[in-house]
Amino acid sequence: MNGMVIQLLGSAVAVAAMVALAAWARIPRPTPPLDAEAVRRLLAIDYPDNLLEDIWIAADGAGAIVRSGPRALVLSRLGDSWVTRDIAWEAALAAPIRGGRVRLKLADPSAPRLSLAVSGVNPWPPQGDLELAA
Amino acid sequence: MTLDPIKPAFDPVTWAIPVFVITIVGEIILGRLGKVKANYEARDTATSLLMGLGSTIAGALLAGSIALVSIWIWENHRLLDIPMTAWWAWLAIFFLEDATYYWFHRIAHERRFWWASHVNHHSSQHYNLATALRQTWTGGVAGTWLLWLPLALIGFPPAMIAIQKGISLVYQYWIHTEAIRRMPRWFEAVFNTPSHHRVHHARNARYLDANYAGILIIWDRMFGTFIPEDEAEPPRYGLVKNLGDFNILRVAFHEWIGIGKDLMSARSPRDVIGYLFGPPGWSPDGSRETSATLKARWRERQAAAEADPAPPMAAE
Ligand SMILES: [Zn+2]
Ligand SMILES: [Zn+2]
Numbered sequence: 169m170n171g172m173v174i175q176l177l178g179s180a181v182a183v184a185a186m187v188a189l190a191a192w193a194r195i196p197r198p199t200p201p202l203d204a205e206a207v208r209r210l211l212a213i214d215y216p217d218n219l220l221e222d223i224w225i226a227a228d229g230a231g232a233i234v235r236s237g238p239r240a241l242v243l244s245r246l247g248d249s250w251v252t253r254d255i256a257w258e259a260a261l262a263a264p265i266r267g268g269r270v271r272l273k274l275a276d277p278s279a280p281r282l283s284l285a286v287s288g289v290n291p292w293p294p295q296g297d298l299e300l301a302a
Numbered sequence: 303m304t305l306d307p308i309k310p311a312f313d314p315v316t317w318a319i320p321v322f323v324i325t326i327v328g329e330i331i332l333g334r335l336g337k338v339k340a341n342y343e344a345r346d347t348a349t350s351l352l353m354g355l356g357s358t359i360a361g362a363l364l365a366g367s368i369a370l371v372s373i374w375i376w377e378n379h380r381l382l383d384i385p386m387t388a389w390w391a392w393l394a395i396f397f398l399e400d401a402t403y404y405w406f407h408r409i410a411h412e413r414r415f416w417w418a419s420h421v422n423h424h425s426s427q428h429y430n431l432a433t434a435l436r437q438t439w440t441g442g443v444a445g446t447w448l449l450w451l452p453l454a455l456i457g458f459p460p461a462m463i464a465i466q467k468g469i470s471l472v473y474q475y476w477i478h479t480e481a482i483r484r485m486p487r488w489f490e491a492v493f494n495t496p497s498h499h500r501v502h503h504a505r506n507a508r509y510l511d512a513n514y515a516g517i518l519i520i521w522d523r524m525f526g527t528f529i530p531e532d533e534a535e536p537p538r539y540g541l542v543k544n545l546g547d548f549n550i551l552r553v554a555f556h557e558w559i560g561i562g563k564d565l566m567s568a569r570s571p572r573d574v575i576g577y578l579f580g581p582p583g584w585s586p587d588g589s590r591e592t593s594a595t596l597k598a599r600w601r602e603r604q605a606a607a608e609a610d611p612a613p614p615m616a617a618e
Contacts, residue, residue: 180355183351187344187348195334195341244546277557278552
């Protein structure tokens with residue numbers, strides 16, 4: 169038993185050291201802030217057959233919500249990678265904003281919540297385009 | 303020379319742990335120096351390594367009872383007496399264990415109940431040596447270990463089976479890297495390699511459900527699941543629907559929770575069986591994506607692109 173505890177502690181220290189090294193190395197994939205072009209390219213991977221209508225990009229450039237007919241395609245950065253999901257457009261419009269982020273609830277245990285940064289100049293839902301809210 | 307047929311003389315995985323640490327450090331440093339292709343993201347790395355650590359704990363909790371079943375079968379019902387010291391016995395178990403692994407791995411991808419346990423190994427969007435250690439916590443519960451019992455029934459000593467399983471796991475470690483592009487041609491023909499296993503970890507529709515090999519790629523070639531890596535289409539790693547965060551509990555349990563939720567909504571025995579043992583993504587009305595539907599749509603797009611070489615979506 170003692171041996172196992174020591175082994176576990178040793179492994180935990182090794183894990184911490186490797187994670188620290190990975191952080192120090194700074195070799196993630198580059199993820200510059202999104203622009204419309206990048207949003208289209210990234211969403212085309214998971215939604216190749218969808219027509220992308222209105223593109224809204226999060227205030228920090230780390231996510232996007234795009235209308236595609238009755239659906240909202242959501243793109244969200246996780247570390248140096250991307251996560252996509254789609255929800256009803258109405259549900260996306262109705263999503264609450266807390267702590268400067270629009271909080272999207274998904275009925276999916278693999279990604280129950282995604283949140284994207286909003287700001288005064290970049291509010292959600294997008295303003296000034298009444299068509300969007302219709 | 304004598305070898306204990308019950309208690310393994312050594313555990314290949316335990317012996318390999320220092321090698322794991324040294325090679326991960328090496329891959330990160332070489333990646334940092336730009337000598338090899340290697341991407342690490344600290345939180346992703348932490349998740350992979352903690353899953354590995356957790357799996358050794360989960361494994362240890364169940365290993366005893368699982369070993370007892372194997373020992374009981376071997377002691378009471380074995381068909382042959384296979385000496386652990388014979389070279390041919392090791393040669394035989396090398397092939398038989400590897401074939402067992404192929405079928406385990408194929409079921410683990412093609413049937414949701416077993417996918418729920420194996421999915422975590424594929425949940426990283428990275429492909430590096432740390433990803434190799436992203437191992438399941440729920441394999442014992444999923445019961446995939448049952449597939450190795452026939453080896454004990456044939457008469458292979460339980461310790462021998464355990465050692466060979468360990469050797470296979472250690473072999474599969476080094477192939478989780480982008481640092482190696484291709485091994486020599488003869489090696490790629492026979493063995494599982496970084497290139498073959500990159501395809502296995504890819505979420506590109508064309509690469510789904512391929513290359514289930516453990517050590518030898520010959521099983522995929524034999525049973526029609528081999529897909530070579532195409533230089534023109536680099537693999538994108540992870541799940542068809544990637545996880546929304548780095549929470550290790552989500553990594554370990556999300557698909558089990560999904561199964562539970564689906565079962566609550568099941569309205570017939572057919573639904574129950576489909577949700578449990580259908581392909582991942584199965585739904586009563588077919589509204590969700592499965593590998594088969596994703597591949598079919600990819601093929602349609604390919605055909606359309608060939609018919610009309612310049613539509614806007616031709617590249618994907
Ligand atoms: Zn797999
Ligand atoms: Zn793997």
